[in-house]
Amino acid sequence: MEYHKTKDIIHVKELLGHRNIESTMVYITIEKSLFQYKNDEFYFKTASSIDEAGKLIEAGFEYVTTFNGVMMFRKRK
Secondary structure: OHHHHHOOHHHHHHHHOOOOHHHHHHHHHHHHHHOOOOOOOEEEEEEOOHHHHHHHHHOOOEEEEEEOOEEEEEEEO
8 A cells, every 4th residue: 555655665665674675566566456447636625724624634635735825635536
């Protein structure tokens, strides 16, 4: 799951404590087969207050960044 979020195999290798990248590749292969039909399309929402942000998080959105005082969130389609 972590690889699906980050697409960073070195991060996953270190997170799992593997010495050999081939051990990590086993998990990457499993992850790819689980998510092969998922795309990288997202629903996008913004929030300008803590209350709005909380409602988005409760609805399954994840925080991405803040730009010009507006918090940006996304959720996979």
